[in-house]
Amino acid sequence: MNKLIVKSYYPGRIRFKLAILAHFENAAGWLKQGLLAIQGVKSVRINQAAKSLVIEYDPLLLNNDVLKHRLQQIDLTQASDIELDHEYTKGEITLNLLGSLSTLFLPGRIGALTTLPLIADTIFNGAKILADKKIKVEVLDAIALSLSVYRGDYKTAMLTQSLLTLGEYMEQQTSRKSDQLLAELMQPKISDVWIERDKQKILIKSDKIKQQEILVLGPGDAIPVDGHILSGEALINQASLTGESVPVARESGAYVYAGTLVQEGNIKVIAEKVGCEATTARIAQFIASSLSQKSEIQEVTQEMADRRVNITLAVGGAVFALTQDINRVASVFLVDYSCALKLSTPVAFKSMIYRAAKQGILLKGGRAIEQAVKIDTCVFDKTGTLTYGDMEVSDVICLDTKNNAKQLLAIAASVEEHCHHPLSQAIVNAAKHHKLPHIEHGEVEYVIAHGLKSHLNDKELILGSRHFLESHEGIDFKNHEETIEILEQQGLHLLFVSHHQQLIGLIALKDHLRKEAYEVLQGLKKRGIKKLVLLTGDKQAPADKLAKKLGIDVVFAQATPEDKANIVKQLQRQGDKVLYIGDGVNDAPALTMADIGLAMNKSTELAQQTADVVLLQDDLYGIEKMLDISHEAMRLINSNIRLAEVVNTGIMGAAALGWLNPAASALLHNGTTLAVILRSLAAKDA
Incomplete structure (x- = not known):
């Protein structure tokens, strides 16, 4: 149990002190993503040093007690290592802008009183990275700010700090909006699920499941709850949680999670976590793995950005060696390619993902x-x-003399009602239309991608494709080839029924283009x-x-x-x-x-x-839209890269020649970075 202290709250916002954060250095990013995945949570801010956690939420969907209970149940020992970037706020932007304004009015070194506290974190962060023997853009930012302070140019230092902070804030805002939208889209769909009550199986909607309900699940069924397997064995596909597509074997006593799927086998599961509590981990993992996964071009731009830091340092060193002019060196160091390269690509991707989601x-x-x-x-x-997949029964044909068409359809529908496949639902709907009775049968075994097995009058009953019945079950089809051929030439889907190893009938279904x-x-x-x-x-x-x-x-x-x-x-x-x-x-x-x-x-x-x-959306136009959006995204990213390269090269050249003072260099460079980010941001609403 995690010890929580509520420091302040009002409807829509709560601040906790979570002491256990101090013992898990790399868990904050994982915790933040898990909380953002809860339906109704708008934003999460974590200050690990202060062991502070601030959550803003929709009071119509959540309340303080639910959030407190959720936090108490989280096990930080299970946390994966997700980096938690500093989250910039409107308050920091305002403070930096006020600091910039103050340097215009405070005389001489008095400007240091407002400047140094505001830039200290940036300089410290760069020094820490350099101490780890790494050269990144943060090192360049720290050197540029330090040179401005060394020269007593607090105006340039604060202008640079303000622009850096504003760029990061805009990138984070776009990412946050995209993640929240996708978290909403990943909320589970309501589906039909079989549960067991008083030894009877009944069909209910997944959002009506209560704790301690017993679920009856077979191949192809999504698991809508967290809980233990009471009986049975199954192969469970956990790709939504682990990213691993190879299914894992689970048997009685094992724990299963919402959002995973039964790939093979039949199990009974007792519901222990339902609704929002059972889906948080799945959605958090989706956002972490899918949206954090870097594409090839992100890797390339990251490498380009890091290399450009070295180029900037080299140019600055050469300028100092040739001119001994510290102003020129400062002007050069205030120009780097990496900000625009590193920030514009993920922002462009997030913007286009956001736009695609709005278009379905x-x-x-x-x-x-x-x-x-x-x-x-x-x-x-x-x-x-x-x-469309909205199948419709067109023919019911008996291949023996023991049944008529209505009896065959009733038998098939009584078994197929346990399956959610469109073929199965079409057969069930046809039986309902004709008001056919339910036929008692044995337990149903779903053989994934093939068909269903059961027992009728203590003899094996099999329903499925010809391939399944003939190749896997050894059913003889040779006396019915002509009938089958006529139906297949019409493009109909055929479901075959065998009983006691004899083919007894077939059901033909038609689809609509x-x-x-x-x-x-x-x-x-x-x-x-x-x-x-x-x-x-x-x-x-x-x-x-x-x-x-x-x-x-x-x-x-x-x-x-x-x-x-x-x-x-x-x-x-x-x-x-x-x-x-x-x-x-x-x-x-x-x-x-x-x-x-x-x-x-x-x-x-x-x-x-x-x-x-x-x-x-249920149409094919989305394929065209997907390709159009993807091509537009890549054109935007490539043009951003070219723009950043050309403009920053010009600025650096002018700075090296002494045509730009440090303030002008900082303004032009950071203005270019903001322009590229704004260009990427604008794509989400185009």
Whole structure:
């Protein structure tokens, strides 16, 4: 239990003293991200030295007691090492501006009384980095400020400090707004979940789950709570928490977390943390891993920035050696490329991520943007992407004499109601439409990406694809080829039913092509996509017919779930940069394998977690928007780099020639940095 002292509070703001912070030097950044992920928290400020924590929040969503309870439950021993940057406030900006104004009116060295306290932290920070034998922009800032103080030029020192602080504040404000928006978007969707009450299974909405409820979960189900497994074994995909896509085995007694998914197996879980309490860690981890992950260009600009610090130091040394003019040296040291290079790129990424989110596209970090501009091949999984996925039963065909069509549909619906797949829901809806009775059956086993198993009259009942029944379960199809062929040529989806190792019937379902599909695919070609690929389980003839209608270049027909990732890998070996668009549990490997994975709006939790991009609106136009935003972001970043290089080179040259005094050099350099940041900031509202 963490000992908390409430130092001050009023609705919407509370300040704690948290003594345990002193014992965990690197935990503050992790704690801050965890608190920001709580729905309703607006801002968090942590002063580790003072063991102080200030939280601003929405009083309609949270109260002081909830926040205090949340803090008491946090285990800082589990904290990951996330750097906590100093958070600049409006108060500091105002104080620095007042300090700058005071230097205009205070005579001579009296200006030191207001200047030195305000610049001390910047100089100390630079000295600390230099003591660690590192050369970074903070060292350059510290030297420039120190030279200004040495010369008694407090006006320039305070002007530089004010501009540096203002630039950092603007960058942090943009990051904070982007993170808060994405945290809101990552709040879990309300879904259906089976729970057990009085030994009966009932279906409820996930936001209605209460503590100590028993959840019944199978493959493909998202775990909506934190809790222990009461019975069963499963492979749990924890990518949303750990970033690791390889599922882990969990059995009775193990702890599972909200936002993770059951990939294989069946388990019963007792709910111990529900709602906001159970989702905080997942959202915090998403923000930490996705938005903090540096792209290639961020790494490049970071290296460029660090190298430019050395160039500035070298130019300053050369100027001093040639002229012995300390004013010129100070003017040179007040110019560095690194501020504009280091700040503009992450601000541009955050701005474009913010804009994309407002347009219905969730981009998971700068890497997604950077990779998107390289894409030349788009692979579409047909169902739920090019089609709406709103399946409708068109035919119910009995292949034995023991059942009629209504009995077969009732049997299938009674089993399929335990699955949330669109095919399953279509069958259940058809049974409800015809007011068919529920058929008693045994426990349901969901075989991921294949089908369902149960028992009827103590004999095995299997529902699924032909591939599953024929290749995995040894069911004989040879007497029904003609019937199957006729239906498949119509492009229908077929679900087969076997009982006691005999094929007893099939259910045909039809899907509806998205009205915007042709327009979007042609739009992708205009945007430089060279190859459009259709991946479907349909037979070759209907697949070719659809491809011709949509202008698709390559077709992979009769593709099994296992084929999807292999097809992506095959295209990549040919040199293609692949964007894979999918929506199902069995799309997750392909989404991970592709250069960019994009999940549709109504896709499964697993698809959305493994994808780099998630569409927040149910149409294909988001793919075009995503590419447009990504290209615009990279154009902005590259032009910012060129602008910073050209302008700062000119300023440094003028400073070295003695054409600029230190004050003018500081004003021009920092003005350039602010201009580049403002240019990046403006992109979020364009």
